[in-house]
Amino acid sequence: MDNRQAIGSWLSGPRAAMEEAGGDFGYRGEQLGLPEEGPGSIARPGRRLGAIAVDWGLCFLIAYSLVTDGYDPRTTGNWTLLVFFVLGVLTVGTVGSTPGKRLFGLRVITLETGTVNPLRALLRTALLCLAVPALIWDRDGRGLHDRLARTVEVRI
Template identity: 65%
Template sequence: MDNRHAIGSWISGPRAAAEDMGVDFGYRGERLGLPKEGPGSVAGVGRRTGALFIDWALCVLIAYGLLSGGELRAANNWALALFALLGVTTLTTVGSTPGKRLMGLRVIAENGDRLGAVRVVARTLLLLLVVPALIWDRDGRGLHDRLARAVQVRI
């Protein structure tokens, strides 16, 4: 029986093993004072990924149709620049990109205020590097959000 328990804890991961030992991690966003579910709660990975793909597809379509002259390689380069511009302008002004708005998300500061322009630029530059967005904390925030002291919440 002990071997089965040891193998089961290894397969289910360190968090499940710690929870079996009585460690309480709480829910995502609890440390930030956010609700467990509903408006204002930390957005899930699926919604955030969906919003990212919508924004990227929009930028690729604009770049391909208007800026690249029908050349796909040039369209991808323009799309990256448009993605950065879209993120900075929309997050600074209204707090969400078109993809985030469609997915019911908003980016706010940890204290609940609107994210300032400097932090939006820093967050966007880190997002363009990709790797910081793939490293998450226990609240489900990417490193780019954590360093910018931002959190993506449901509307």
């Protein structure tokens, strides 16, 4: 093995290195019984990031309109997080998706019943507001906030 191959496997990550060695991880969502592509498949990271950016922008606009003292980054940021929390709990807990998720064709479901109850939406959104659980993903592409709430974000 030359240095380029060793560095290439290190840069591409452990999954690529294991696949080169003959390991088979399957596709994302296979262990959960979800299809590989199309409706019901695991949502891709790009769509998820786009949806959260739309939701955050919408929440920022709502928070900015609530703050009457003018723009102050410290207070507007706190209000934005609060509006984001309320929006997430209410929309995911009732219809299964936020406006951003709906725009990008995504929905949050549970594997047992298919719908997310308000308590799971509360837990999922609270963990998402902490940001760290959302940055830790498993091999199926679910964030820690999804795993702890026993939910999964899928395409519709």
